[in-house]
Amino acid sequence: MEITFLGTSSGVPTRARNVSSVALRLPQRAEVWLFDCGEGTQHQLLRSEIKTSQIRRIFITHMHGDHIFGLMGLIASCGLAGNAQNIEIFGPAGLEDYLKACSKYSYINFGSRLQVHIIQPGLVYEDEEFSVSCTLLKHRVPAYGYRIAEKDRPGRFDVEKAKALEIPPGPIYGKLKQGETVTLADGRQINGKELCGEPEIGRKVVYCTDTVFCDAAVELATDADVLIHEATFAHQDAEMAFERLHSTSTMAAQVALLAGVKQLIMTHFSPRYAPGNNLQLDDLKQEARAIFPNTKLAYDFFTYEVPRRRSESKSLKLVS
Template sequence: MQITFLGTSSGVPTRSRNVSSVALRLPQRAELWLFDCGEGTQHQILRSDLKISQLSRIFITHLHGDHIFGLMGLLASCGLAGNVDRIDLYGPPGLNEYIQSASRYSHTHFSYPIKVHAIRPGVIYEDQEFTVTCGQLHHRITAFGYRVAEKDRSGRFDIEKAKALQIPPGRIYGQLKRGETVTLNDGRVIKGTELCGPTEIGRKIAYCTDTVYTEGAVELAKDADVLIHEATFAHQDADMAFQRLHSTTTMAAQTALVAGSHRLIMTHFSPRYAPGNPIELKDLLQEARAIFPKTDMAYDFMTYDVPRRREVELKEVSVS
């Protein structure tokens, strides 16, 4: 699971930051999922190592322009390129009307199937590997955050140990690999858990923007390996954040802390904190780290490989 930030500015693009979009690459299944699609997102994808042909799902948080103005252009290009099989869109009520209206007035016809899912809090997608849930955030219009949870997997199957126990190969191996308990023809009872390594805990990602501090975001971010959270304003500008229902750095950090997240990556920064201004982005990072030390600040084209818990534990042991 690899995260690529395609746009990290709020409201309007800047010379170095485009508006909101985050890509999640799933190399094990050659798929690309997109979270929000601000204006210029397809250009950002072209400048990255991502492949538009792998795009299969787009999750929209809310219908403000800096999160959806790039959607129609991207969908149209996917059709012209002719190399996308199908795209599922998830978002608040009104998303389908937006797509239909834009298609009608621009005379855009898609050469591949598109399905729009009007979401509400709860599970919105599930397959054998992943579960995606959404929860309501607190913004000026209806807005949702998302949580992508990879399902736990049985540990590595010890085939040599199975052979030593003279367990016949075939269907039984498959059952044992899944951690099931099997009774052999000779009456022996074999527990699959005794032939498998430690369970691989599935990774969890939460994406929360746009919102002021809310319990909805905390719930989505519980025990997340990485929380991507907006931090539009510095703590000093909290009054403005409350007026506009956006988060400060300290709100984002507090969300990660209360939720027990393992890492926080902030995004969606106001252009007011450009270099040379009284408060700069480096100051925002210091504010958040004072509350939640494992905080990073996203920038356009930044990538982050989400590690498995076991990998993190081994790394921490080796460092200590």
């Protein structure tokens, strides 16, 4: 799993930062999932190493323009470029009507390649490898945070140990590789988990923007490997953050601390902290690190590979 930030500014783009969009690359299945799609996202994709032909799902947090104004252009370009792949789009109420209106007045026919799913708190997508759930955050309009959870996988199957136990090769190996317990012809029961290496613990990535500090964000982010959280304002501008229902750097850090995440990456910064101003983004970083040291600041095209976690090793044993 690899995260690439395509836009890290809030509200409006700047010379150095585009508006919100984050790409999650899944190399094992040659897929890309987008989270939000602000204006200019397709231009950012062209400047990155991400292939638009691999985009399969787009998850929208809310209906503010800096999170959706690039969606229609990206979808249209994917079709016109000759790689009209099927795309699933997940988002709040109003998203489907918005896309239909854009399609009607720009004379674009999506056909059957576009599927729009209106989300509610809870599970919004699941397959054999991943699940995606969402929860309602606290913003001026309905805004959702997303939790992407990779499912646990058995560790590497030890063929030599299987041979030493005189387990006949064939379909039975496939069951053992999946960690199942099987009964051999001689009556022995073999626990497949004991023939595999350390299990690969599924990674968890959480995306929270836009929101002021809320308990829902903490619950969503519990034990995440990576929390991507908005930090529109500095701590001294907390009054403005409460008025506009956005987060400060210290709010983002408090969510990370209370949720027990491993890495916090802050994004969605107000242009008011540009170089040359009294307060700059390094100040926001220091504010957050005073609460949660493992904090990074996102910038456009910053890429972060989510490390794998493994459980403790187990010794081989038979189940009688």
